[in-house]
Amino acid sequence: MGYEFDFSFLSEYAPDLWRGVWLTLWMTVVSIVPGFVIGTLCAIGRIYGSTPVRRVATVYVEAIRNTPLVIQVFWLFFGLAVLGARLDAFTAAIIALSINVGAYTAEIMRAGFESIPRGQREAASCLALSGPQRVLYVELPQAVERVYPALVSQFILMMLATSIMSQISAEELTGVAYQIQSFTFRGFEAYLVTAVIYLALVTTLRLTLHGVALAAFPRRRRLGTPL
Amino acid sequence: MEPMVRFQDVHKSFGAVEVLKGITLDVPRGDVVVLVGRSGSGKSTALRCINGLETVNGGELHVCGEKLHDGKTDLRKLRQEVGIVFQSYNLFPHLTVEQNVTLAPRKVMKVGAKEAKELAAHVLAQVGLSEKAQSYPEQLSGGQQQRVAIARSLAMKPKLMLFDEVTSALDPELTGEVLRVIERLAKDGMTMVLVTHEMGFARGVADQIVFMHHGKVWERGGAEMLRAPQTAELQQFVATDL
Numbered sequence: 452m453g454y455e456f457d458f459s460f461l462s463e464y465a466p467d468l469w470r471g472v473w474l475t476l477w478m479t480v481v482s483i484v485p486g487f488v489i490g491t492l493c494a495i496g497r498i499y500g501s502t503p504v505r506r507v508a509t510v511y512v513e514a515i516r517n518t519p520l521v522i523q524v525f526w527l528f529f530g531l532a533v534l535g536a537r538l539d540a541f542t543a544a545i546i547a548l549s550i551n552v553g554a555y556t557a558e559i560m561r562a563g564f565e566s567i568p569r570g571q572r573e574a575a576s577c578l579a580l581s582g583p584q585r586v587l588y589v590e591l592p593q594a595v596e597r598v599y600p601a602l603v604s605q606f607i608l609m610m611l612a613t614s615i616m617s618q619i620s621a622e623e624l625t626g627v628a629y630q631i632q633s634f635t636f637r638g639f640e641a642y643l644v645t646a647v648i649y650l651a652l653v654t655t656l657r658l659t660l661h662g663v664a665l666a667a668f669p670r671r672r673r674l675g676t677p678l
Numbered sequence: 679m680e681p682m683v684r685f686q687d688v689h690k691s692f693g694a695v696e697v698l699k700g701i702t703l704d705v706p707r708g709d710v711v712v713l714v715g716r717s718g719s720g721k722s723t724a725l726r727c728i729n730g731l732e733t734v735n736g737g738e739l740h741v742c743g744e745k746l747h748d749g750k751t752d753l754r755k756l757r758q759e760v761g762i763v764f765q766s767y768n769l770f771p772h773l774t775v776e777q778n779v780t781l782a783p784r785k786v787m788k789v790g791a792k793e794a795k796e797l798a799a800h801v802l803a804q805v806g807l808s809e810k811a812q813s814y815p816e817q818l819s820g821g822q823q824q825r826v827a828i829a830r831s832l833a834m835k836p837k838l839m840l841f842d843e844v845t846s847a848l849d850p851e852l853t854g855e856v857l858r859v860i861e862r863l864a865k866d867g868m869t870m871v872l873v874t875h876e877m878g879f880a881r882g883v884a885d886q887i888v889f890m891h892h893g894k895v896w897e898r899g900g901a902e903m904l905r906a907p908q909t910a911e912l913q914q915f916v917a918t919d920l
Binding site: 568570571573574575576577578579580581584588589592593596668670673674 | 729731753754755757758761762764766768769770771772774781782785786814816817827830831834
């Protein structure tokens with residue numbers, strides 16, 4: 452074969468890789484929170500909202516889930532710029548990611564809410580809780596707990612999807628890897644290292660979300676029920 | 679004194695099926711009224727109308743002096759005065775026993791945290807479950823869960839308690855512990871309406887027994903009514919039960 456593996460570029464490009472890692476992490480974290488909020492509100496809107504609210508939520512969910520993320524972010528970054536609304540790459544990326552993950556989260560949370568037995572709602576109403584109190588204290592915690600594994604996978608998919616943001620010049624991890632290979636011609640090594648870094652990032656996210664679950668679901672923690 | 683609950687020719691339909699065909703019935707304050715009858719006789723529906731879980735289609739229903747279903751009824755206010763316990767307990771599984779009991783007092787009646795804790799201790803003692811305050815519902819037996827459900831309703835200091843077949847999911851031993859709690863409430867003077875299949879219990883606790891049949895009040899009377907039924911339908915019902 453004659454090819455000699457050479458990872459010596461790592462020391463030279465370490466600072467760039469670090470910057471890429473941080474940008475990837477930061478994009479992920481900054482998008483998960485609004486994505487979860489948007490998704491949850493949409494799910495509640497689709498179940499309890501008036502007809503117009505339900506329609507708007509449905510159109511949003513379907514429009515986003517049936518178009519590619521890369522087109523959504525191109526439209527925000529290049530499309531809006533044509534109209535004079537220039538967003539920087541990072542802003543465009545986190546808006547696109549939040550809106551995108553929000554649509555998927557909406558469907559996951561809807562499944563969660565709908566899986567709660569009717570008796571729970573009845574009992575809450577019979578205790579004179581208001582509609583919003585019932586959703587907040589009785590339904591939401593149970594819904595999140597029931598669909599938590601699905602939410603975690605969705606957030607992990609979103610972390611991996613940040614890799615397309617180099618397409619709009621956001622120099623996250625994949626963007627940095629592309630640069631490294633184009634300067635060094637060490638594509639095999641550069642992308643291998645990148646894959647290992649993604650693996651580490653995803654593992655970190657998974658562990659973090661597990662920690663969040665332990666804090667958020669005290670019953671699971673106490674009874675030792677696996678998540 | 680006006681009764682706690684007054685049904686006046688109450689009608690209720692689900693689609694084309696008329697389930698209540700003109701119920702007239704008073705529940706005096708402090709009384710225990712037991713509704714008995716076969717499945718489908720309308721007894722659970724009648725009970726659920728009292729706290730607005732079902733809306734009536736005709737006639738008048740007054741609860742705690744308020745006329746229900748005239749479009750202005752504040753259901754939340756009504757439900758602070760009328761507690762209900764279901765066959766399936768419906769405890770909130772993500773909350774501890776104490777949190778189950780204190781949720782409504784804290785959020786609806788805005789009781790402070792310390793006061794809510796004391797309230798929980800009081801009602802849990804009433805149902806004999808003081809030591810389970812920090813347990814989760816899934817750690818309890820069915821009978822214990824049902825007693826927590828009773829405590830949860832009592833924490834709202836209701837004027838009227840409704841029990842909808844609360845022992846139907848329990849074996850005889852657990853049924854006994856739940857019924858004893860209800861008996862004690864009756865002794866303390868709580869106004870109650872119960873739907874039950876426990877005829878022995880009905881005889882023991884009821885001030886008034888109401889036999890429902892085909893959506894109507896077919897026969898009613900004191901506990902002795904079950905021993906000397908007037909109508910053929912009640913005769914048959916009692917015979918199949920014993």
